Amino acid sequence: MPLIRYKVINAALSNEPVNVPCSYDVSSSGVFSMLKGSGPCKVPGVTISDLLKMVDGPYLLKMDCEGCEAQVILGPERERLNVFEHIILETHPLNSGVSDEKLLTSSKGLGFECRLHMEKHDPKVGGNIYHCKSLGYVKSSALKAT
Template identity: 30%
Template sequence: MNINKLEDKIFSINDALGNIREEVPISFLPIDTSQLDLDSYATNFGNTIYFIPKITLADVISLIEENGLINQNDKLVLKIDCEGCEYDVVPQMSELRRFDEVILEYHGNPYPLLEGLTKAGFYAEIIIPRMIYAKKLKASKDIKKK
């Protein structure tokens, strides 16, 4: 973000996302910095375990508002890359109403996510394998006919 001078446009939250607030274990393999694992069994392999906060979508919205990062008319894009917890977010999809667009990486079956986004007022589609793009529907003219 700093290299691209986007720190005033992107608000990054490096917490786990889920349906309840709690701390979750994350293992870190020092030999491969790209590999994180939410499974607690990772300690058996000599990995370092860190406990990080898990927050809800409502918490994300509150953090953005409390930090004065948005005005009422700002267009907001939410990028969710939460390594398997995306299904915990489905019951909270109504919280997405403040966002204009959602980009969501998924693992497994995408259909509960597509359905949740649709019920929350978005047109959602798989744009590439494991990636959903959703745009808020503003009026009936935005709905694509199939």
């Protein structure tokens, strides 16, 4: 039986290193946005380069950060997403101001084919969940952050 390895990183992915305020309010935790949040705790924000320094051989990136997905997919380090074979992406156009179409077009330009995984019907949050698969997967060792 193959050994399954994973690493959970308690960080908010962003286009720049930041400390993201968060809230302990359970009633609003389902729609917390790092773009509009405030609260007593702080979560470290990391760039894609920072993230790649923390892991070996990344395979999957799951982004559900209530709006920061647009910063990552459209940001200055977007080319580094090529090290992932799969990206699970939850869009938040009401928080980010960026349409699903723009994110999907950018993802396609990076060599990913994205398919709708689940349609969300919450008018407070908007957006959908997509599974994006790399059409030209590049081993992370070739692009490892230095």
